[in-house]
Amino acid sequence: xxxxxxxxxxxxxxxxxxxxxxxxxxxxxxxxxxxxxxxxxxxxxxxxxxxxxxxxxxxxxxxxxxxxxxxxxxxxxxxxxxxxxxxxxxxxxxxxxxxxxxxxxxxxxxxxxxxxxxxxxxxxxxxxxxxxxxxxxxxxxxxxxxxxxxxxxxxxxxxxxxxxxxxxxxxxxxxxxxxxxxxxxxxxxxxxxxxxxxxxxxxxxxxxxxxxxxxxxxxxxxxxxxxxxxxxxxxxxxxxxxxxxxxxxxxxxxxxxxxxxxxxxxxxxxxxxxxxxxxxxxxxxxxxxxxxxxxxxxxxxxxxxxxxxxxxxxxxxxxxxxxxxxxxxxxxxxxxxxxxxxxxxxxxxxxxxxxxxxxxxxxxxxxxxxxxxxxxxxxxxxxxxxxxxxxxxxxxxxxxxxxxxxxxxxxxxxxxxxxxxxxxxxxxxxxxxxxxxxxxxxxxxxxxxxxxxxxxxxxxxxxxxxxxxxxxxxxxxxxxxxxxxxxxxxxxxxxxxxxxxxxxxxxxxxxxxxxxxxxxxxxxxxxxxxxxxxxx
Ligand code: FAD
Numbered sequence: 001x002x003x004x005x006x007x008x009x010x011x012x013x014x015x016x017x018x019x020x021x022x023x024x025x026x027x028x029x030x031x032x033x034x035x036x037x038x039x040x041x042x043x044x045x046x047x048x049x050x051x052x053x054x055x056x057x058x059x060x061x062x063x064x065x066x067x068x069x070x071x072x073x074x075x076x077x078x079x080x081x082x083x084x085x086x087x088x089x090x091x092x093x094x095x096x097x098x099x100x101x102x103x104x105x106x107x108x109x110x111x112x113x114x115x116x117x118x119x120x121x122x123x124x125x126x127x128x129x130x131x132x133x134x135x136x137x138x139x140x141x142x143x144x145x146x147x148x149x150x151x152x153x154x155x156x157x158x159x160x161x162x163x164x165x166x167x168x169x170x171x172x173x174x175x176x177x178x179x180x181x182x183x184x185x186x187x188x189x190x191x192x193x194x195x196x197x198x199x200x201x202x203x204x205x206x207x208x209x210x211x212x213x214x215x216x217x218x219x220x221x222x223x224x225x226x227x228x229x230x231x232x233x234x235x236x237x238x239x240x241x242x243x244x245x246x247x248x249x250x251x252x253x254x255x256x257x258x259x260x261x262x263x264x265x266x267x268x269x270x271x272x273x274x275x276x277x278x279x280x281x282x283x284x285x286x287x288x289x290x291x292x293x294x295x296x297x298x299x300x301x302x303x304x305x306x307x308x309x310x311x312x313x314x315x316x317x318x319x320x321x322x323x324x325x326x327x328x329x330x331x332x333x334x335x336x337x338x339x340x341x342x343x344x345x346x347x348x349x350x351x352x353x354x355x356x357x358x359x360x361x362x363x364x365x366x367x368x369x370x371x372x373x374x375x376x377x378x379x380x381x382x383x384x385x386x387x388x389x390x391x392x393x394x395x396x397x398x399x400x401x402x403x404x405x406x407x408x409x410x411x412x413x414x415x416x417x418x419x420x421x422x423x424x425x426x427x428x429x430x431x432x433x434x435x436x437x438x439x440x441x442x443x444x445x446x447x448x449x450x451x452x453x454x455x456x457x458x459x460x461x462x463x464x465x466x467x468x469x470x471x472x473x474x475x476x477x478x479x480x481x482x483x484x485x486x487x488x489x490x491x492x493x494x495x496x497x498x499x500x501x502x503x504x505x506x507x508x509x510x511x512x513x514x515x516x517x518x519x520x521x522x523x524x525x526x527x528x529x530x531x532x533x534x535x536x
Contacts (some may be wrong), residue, residue, distance in 0.1 A: 001080035002026075002064060003039065007055040011043060011314050022057060026067060026077070034060040039080075042202035043315055047307035051315070083180040085187070089530035091122030101126050102529050103248060103258040105235050105272075108162015109515045110506025111264035112218055113185060113522030114529075119225035121530050126258075127227065128250060130234035130269075131159025133219075134212050141166060144345050145434040148407045153234065156356065157268040157348040157481070160231065161215040163507070164515040168338040168359045169206030171198055173516040185519035192217035195361070203319070207361030235272060238279050238502075245501040259501045260529045264522060265508035267484035268348045270389045273508075282489055282497040283385040286510050289335065289482040290395060290446055291373030291454060292475040293343045293355045294414070295431050296467065301339070301368040304465040317363040320370070320465055324457035328449055332457035335371030335482055339363045342432035343476050345407060352396035353409050355433065355476050367432050371479040372457065374450040381485075388485025399445055399478040404438040410445060410478075411437035415471025418455060427472030437476055445477040484510050494528035503529060 007021050022036060023029065036059035044052045058080045061067055071077035091099075104115045107129040118125040130153055131137055137159030140151040157163050171189070173182065186198055189206070192214040198204035206214065219229055237249030239257070247257035265272050277283060298317050302310035305318035317339035324332045341359025348354075357369045381391035402410035411431055416423040422441035431437045443451055462469040487510030489497045496502040505511055505525040512518035 001058050001060055002068060003056060003058050003078050003080040005056045005076045007057060008044070008052050009055065011051040011053050011312070013053070018055060018057070022059060026061065026071075028061060028067070032062045034062065036060075038200040040202055041200050045306050045309045045315055051309050051312065081180070083183045085180070085184040087117075087121050088527045089121055089534050091124070091530075091533070094533045094536070095122070100257065100259050102260040102262065103128065103256060104262040104264055105248070106162065106264035106266060106269070106506070106508070107160050107219075107229065108264060108266050108506065109164060109518040110512060110522040110525075111162070111262065112215070113188070113519040114262045114264055114505060114526045115222050115227055115229075115522075116188060116218060117523050117526035118529065119222045119227040121526070122226070123530065123533070124226040124228070125222070126256065127222070127229040128233045128235055128248070128256075129160060129229065129231050131155075131231065133231050134160040134165060134215050137161075137165075138212065144347075144407060148435045150347060150350055150407065152348060152350060153232070155348050156344060156346040157266060160219065161211060162518075163266050163268065164518075165211050165215060166208050166344060166358050167211070167515070168336070168341055168357060169208065169211050169361075169515065170336075171204040171206065171516050172202075173514050173520070175517045175520060177520065181520040181523045182516055184523060185516055188218065189214055192221070205361070205363075207363070208358050210361055237275060238281070240279055240499055243499055245499055260503070260532065261501060262503045262505055262525055262529070263488060263509055264506045266506065267481055267508045269508055270349070273389065273486060274386060276488065277386055281499050281502065283486050284489060285378035285381070285385050285388050285485065286487045287375060287377040288388065288485050289333075289373035289375050289479075290392075290450060291332070291335070291371055291479045292442065292445075292477050293357060293369050293433075293479060294372050295343060295367045295369045295429055295474045295476070296470070297429060298340045298366060298368045300467040300470070301465065304467055317368070322461045322464060324460045326453035326456045328452055330449060330453040331375045332453050333373060333375075335373045335479065337368070337370035339368050340365045341369055342367070342434075343369050345409070345434065346481060347396065347407075349393070349396070351400050351405070352393065353399035353403050353407065353478065354396055354481055355409055355479050356481065365432065367429065369432070371482065372454055372475075373479050373482055374446070374453045376450070380447070385486045392480040392485060395446065395478055395480050402438070402440050402442070402445055402477065406435070408436040408438040409433050409476045410440045410442060411474055411476045412440060412442045413471060414458060414469055414473040414475060417442055417475055418458060418469070426474070429472045429474050431474040431476055433476050437474065442475055442477050483513050484508050486510065493532070494525050
């Protein structure tokens with residue numbers, strides 16, 4: 001296969017124009033081109049140039065070697081890398097009478113991919129998920145958003161699909177991925193019903209409603225391959241014998257013995273982290289970030305980012321990514337930006353308020369939202385591996401109080417926040433957070449260094465996005481679940497540093513940040529488990 005990069009076409013080009021561009025670029029005839037696929041499509045929407053799609057295509061041609069030789073000095077025409085996925089093992093190599101099935105705790109993206117790949121290799125995993133199946137879970141999640149009622153075991157964080165189910169479903173990541181595991185994740189999502197375009201658009205996203213069906217179909221495949229998925233089964237204890245995992249305790253169910261256990265818990269499994277810590281599993285505190293969600297009209301972001309191209313349906317709603325290094329040494333950055341989306345209530349614990357963002361595939365809601373968060377380190381919350389959790393809890397409880405103790409979130413207009421006075425009424429931006437935003441002064445919602453850094457960053461961001469600091473933009477508090485506050489450290493064999501057979505994985509263990517990277521980590525852990533079975 002040959003890969004051509006930087007093929008540029010006007011954004012409204014006819015479908016056949018791409019093939020014509022390939023033929024022209026390679027100077028070949030139609031009959032020489034056997035087949036082609038778009039590997040990536042991004043767009044160039046700079047204000048002063050004509051709007052264009054930029055393609056990377058993979059293709060097969062007659063006389064491939066000859067053609068590659070002919071273009072050997074052209075950096076945009078190269079052999080395509082092999083991105084196909086190859087399984088590292090097959091369970092039939094190890095299956096015996098006393099084969100103990102691997103157990104995966106958690107059915108978010110990490111657990112889904114760990115279980116799927118184990119199942120595809122024939123290892124028949126058992127998945128234990130504390131939350132409910134995705135459709136029932138959706139009802140419970142709406143319970144908080146519409147009726148101010150939280151179910152601590154079935155919510156935005158817990159349940160089939162994990163934390164990213166009610167999200168923007170952004171599927172890109174900056175992880176190094178030399179083995180193209182990300183491609184496997186995307187391919188499986190498409191197989192399960194995600195739109196084909198996620199294979200090639202530069203910043204793919206699925207959106208909430210589609211994710212629900214995708215997750216259900218992946219569950220179905222795991223079951224058809226002999227796996228088992230048990231909902232409403234919370235792991236509450238670990239049987240560790242001589243530094244080797246021997247099984248898990250499940251609330252209200254018989255113990256389950258297992259010598260390969262994946263901890264795909266997500267960053268909100270605070271009670272389970274406490275149990276693991278008490279059981280002596282090695283973990284350490286790690287940096288994370290705290291801040292607010294900010295909402296602007298999407299049209300403002302589109303105009304600032306796309307200028308005359310704003311509103312072009314072929315490009316869609318514009319996004320942004322911002323960073324500011326504040327004078328007090330803190331980095332402030334935008335997090336999980338959701339174009340045309342809504343701010344959502346994302347707590348999993350009673351009497352606490354946490355924000356996050358989501359959108360539908362169409363991204364056509366009125367507001368753009370993003371976390372504006374400040375990096376903090378274990379020096380800000382000394383006290384050991386679990387201290388970050390207490391730090392988060394204190395902020396989330398304070399936000400609950402500031403919001404009026406009803407699960408409404410505390411909010412403030414940007415103009416008032418910068419001027420240091422409480423807000424009393426909304427302006428032109430109506431916040432989207434459900435069950436509602438309670439206007440107040442957010443100055444006490446975060447530590448003073450974070451408030452100071454955000455007050456400096458917002459006007460600085462105005463220089464990159466005109467209108468970013470408009471007085472009517474709304475800040476909603478608070479953002480604390482940006483990543484895990486701890487790492488359950490593992491060795492090069494993907495097992496816990498001090499407990500054999502325990503595989504910390506995904507975002508909760510500190511090895512991923514986002515849907516794609518959590519899925520990739522799940523694949524890596526599935527492979528490590530398969531290789532461990534093989535080595536026995
Ligand atoms: P999780 O998805 O958190 O899954 C962990 C699972 O483990 C949960 O289902 C939980 O119920 C289960 N569990 C925990 N403890 C136990 C136990 N003791 N017993 C049994 N089960 C247990 N990322 C993106 O890349 N793009 C986005 O657009 C995006 N938007 C987001 C929007 C929202 C509202 C949220 C909350 C997150 C978003 N994220 C997004 C982040 C993304 O969801 C996470 O990075 C990802 O889900 C992490 O995957 P994971 O499998 O490691 O953990």
